[in-house]
Amino acid sequence: MYQRVGNVSLVFLTAILRTSLLLISPLSLGIIADDNAQNSINIVDELESINYEILDLEVSYDLGENLYDINLEVDNLKNELLFREYQIGTPQGGDSDWNESEQLILDAKIKLLALQEKIKLEGD
Numbered sequence: 001m002y003q004r005v006g007n008v009s010l011v012f013l014t015a016i017l018r019t020s021l022l023l024i025s026p027l028s029l030g031i032i033a034d035d036n037a038q039n040s041i042n043i044v045d046e047l048e049s050i051n052y053e054i055l056d057l058e059v060s061y062d063l064g065e066n067l068y069d070i071n072l073e074v075d076n077l078k079n080e081l082l083f084r085e086y087q088i089g090t091p092q093g094g095d096s097d098w099n100e101s102e103q104l105i106l107d108a109k110i111k112l113l114a115l116q117e118k119i120k121l122e123g124d
Helices: 010-062 067-088 097-123
Strands: none
Touching: 010 067, 010 097, 067 097
């Protein structure tokens, strides 16, 4: 009834395969969870970096550098913020970095808006 491969039946091989898959699955989920935790830490670091770039742009503006270049960088940073906002997504249970990330994004948006208003007032 069952086909034999050497001294082992296919039913036995199938049972071993299923058992090994069941044992490996929780390990994969743990790896995915660790990867998500690592990504959230990287997002916070990236958002802090964006905030420093905004400060650099404000200093460049105060030093009288080219407004076109500053506006271009502001637009690039806005796009970066939108990407990071998309990357964070909706908070999942137990994700403590979400509030910090959201606050960093909000602070960066406010700073960029203020810088754009300064540039606009100078242009008018």
